[in-house]
Each structure stands twice: as C-alpha cells, then as structure tokens.
Amino acid sequence: MTRAAVLERATALGSREGLVTLSIGRIAQELGLSKGGVIGHFGSKEQLQLAAVEVAVARFRDEVWAPASGEPSGLARLRTLMDNWISYLERRIFPGGCFLTAVSSEFDDRPGSVRDAVAGAWRRWLFVLEGEVAEAQARGQLVSELSPSQITFQLHAFVSEANWAMQLFRDPGALTNARAAISALLTEAPYQRGG
Amino acid sequence: MTRAAVLERATALGSREGLVTLSIGRIAQELGLSKGGVIGHFGSKEQLQLAAVEVAVARFRDEVWAPASGEPSGLARLRTLMDNWISYLERRIFPGGCFLTAVSSEFDDRPGSVRDAVAGAWRRWLFVLEGEVAEAQARGQLVSELSPSQITFQLHAFVSEANWAMQLFRDPGALTNARAAISALLTEAPYQRGG
DNA sequence: CCTACCGATCGGTAGG
C-alpha cells in the first residue's frame, strides 16, 4: 500500500532530519511517485506529519511497551521496560535515533497539532513509567527515598542521554553508561520493614 | 553593529526553531534590512550558522564556565559548574532553551561544518567536566565506584532532561529534579582511606 | 494515481 510506504519514508526521514523540512516532493521522488500521489493520502503536510507521529508511537509501543506487558507490575515490569527501551535504541528501529525524541525537540517551540500530539504521547509514556515506579515502591521492591517523579526523571534522562550521544558521537559506550545508571537506580530495596 | 544584531537574532531563532529553517529573508525583515545586508557580513548561510554557533559557545562559556573558573579544581568547581549550568537554563539565556542542545540534535544527521563545530564544542565541554570529576575523585572528595565517564554521563543526562522537559512541558519542576539528582550524585565521599 | 500549474519563498548574485 502506497500510504504505508509514504509513512515508512516519513518516519525514517523524520527521525533523521525532522518533520519540518520533510518535503512532499522529496518523498515522491524517492518513491517514484508524483507529489499529488503522496499528499492525496493525507490532504496536507500537517496531516502527514500527524500520521507519521501516530505510526512512530505505535512502533514504540510494539517495541518497548508490549513485550513487557506480561511481566508482573512493579520492579520486574519496570526493568523489562527499560531494557526494551535501551534495546530499541541499540537496534536503531529508526535510522536517526528515537523519532519521538527528535520530533519533540523540533516542535517544542512550534505550537500546533503536531506539538500537541508529541507532547501527549510523551506525557502518557512518562505516566506509565511513573506508575510502575510507584507500584514497585508500594511493593517494597524499590527504595522510597526518591519520589516516583524524581526516579522517572532520572530514568528518562539516562535513556535520552544515550540517544543523544549515539546520534552526535556514534558512541555505543553511551548505551553501556545508560544501562549501568538504570541498573544502579533500580537496585532492589535492601531488606527493611517488609513489603 | 549590524553583524552583532544579525547574530543575536540568529542565535535566538536558532535556539527556538533551529539553524536549518533559519531564513536570511526573515532575519532581514525582522531587522528592517535587505537580504544582501544580512548575508553580506557572512558570505553564505553556512557561514552565518557557524558564526551563530561560535557566539553561542562564547555565551555558554561566559555564563557557565567563567564564573566557576576561580573555584579550586575538584568538587567545589564541579558543583559551581553544575549550579551555573542549571541556572543558565532557568534564566533562559536563549529563548528556546540551550542553543547547543537544540542544534546538536538538529545536525546529528546532517554532516558538514556546522555539525563538526557543534560536536567539537560538546566534546570539549564534556572533557572539562570529566576532568573535574577525575580531580574530585583523586582528592577523595567524590566516591570512586563510578568512572569519571559514567558520572559525567549522568550529570549531563540530568541537565539535558531538565532542558527537554522545560521546553516540551514548560515544567520548572524539571529544574528541581535535576538539581536534586546532581546534588545526590555529587555528595561528598564519606570519610574513608583518607584523600 | 498522473501532468501541469499556482503564488510564495528559498539562498545567492549583479550592479550600484
């Protein structure tokens, strides 16, 4: 299906060069189509951008969230989510690194529907993570000195930094650093007051 | 001086919308100049982009590095550097958040002189930080379980995450989270085997 | 899905 092929190019290009400079003419040329043949499926560039975000969110869910959904809620699921997340970077699911990270930086000062969609996706994902952190703490699997919000901040910071260093320096050592930092933060709580 | 005014607009716009979509015509219009009057100072858009990076690097040095250069090398200077860095975000020195972060994400998949300049600036800055971490460890002011590279990775991760959350969610709580994480990581080493 | 076209804007230059 042409629409799917267009979206595959759009998410690949979007992860590398962003969705703003994404050009309908260029996608058309790369796929051997006319511009009308590309944009006809979406109606406007903005709708194409939104569809690309939707595809990328689904891809992220399939790669990172879904394979962890069978784990018991709490520390086990949280660890699996983080493993999947780093692995998703390592396997370069998108050629330019995490699509939603690239696009969130690109649109943070560009109000509109694309920004809203990306910010919403991020809010929902961070909310999921924070819920698992809280659950792990409630079960006594994780130290409670730090708030769920603080721990989630740090977890995402490590993943983002790995993505950034991979993209700018092509340094796979960043993945190692991220895994070490995450692992240290998610160390099982020492035996104390039960749980 | 016109050149300085152009660069002020270029760094401000660059931090918000990047240096790729930066348009000579738009800068000219905003400053009440002709396009020739803008580009004549630089020769080409690429040279304007490079000049903007240079200005932003100098600004970063003035705001973050310089006020810490009087501190004794090691933990004291490292803490001051990190305080200045977070404060630089808090004071919104650039209207779109950290210019060099925005531009590094934008150019990570765009080979050329701008990418090289930005990556070089980041390498030098991370090298400075890592040196202070190593110095603090050598003086026994910081635990040595983590390598200087690992600690530097985490420090930058916290600052980057704060910048990202500030830009995408306008959430000043991210600065608080970053400060707490940095402070915990840079806690003085407990008394042990001297130093 | 195509060709052919619209007005707008791009980076850059010529000539002053």
Add this chain to the structure above:
DNA sequence: CCTACCGATCGGTAGG
C-alpha cells in the same frame, strides 16, 4: 548597505 533579479523548490490545487 540597497534594488532587482536568478533558478530551484516549497505546499497545494485543478482537472483528468
């Protein structure tokens, strides 16, 4: 610093 212009490309549309 200006006006006036170059060819290229942009998003989008008309008509088929």
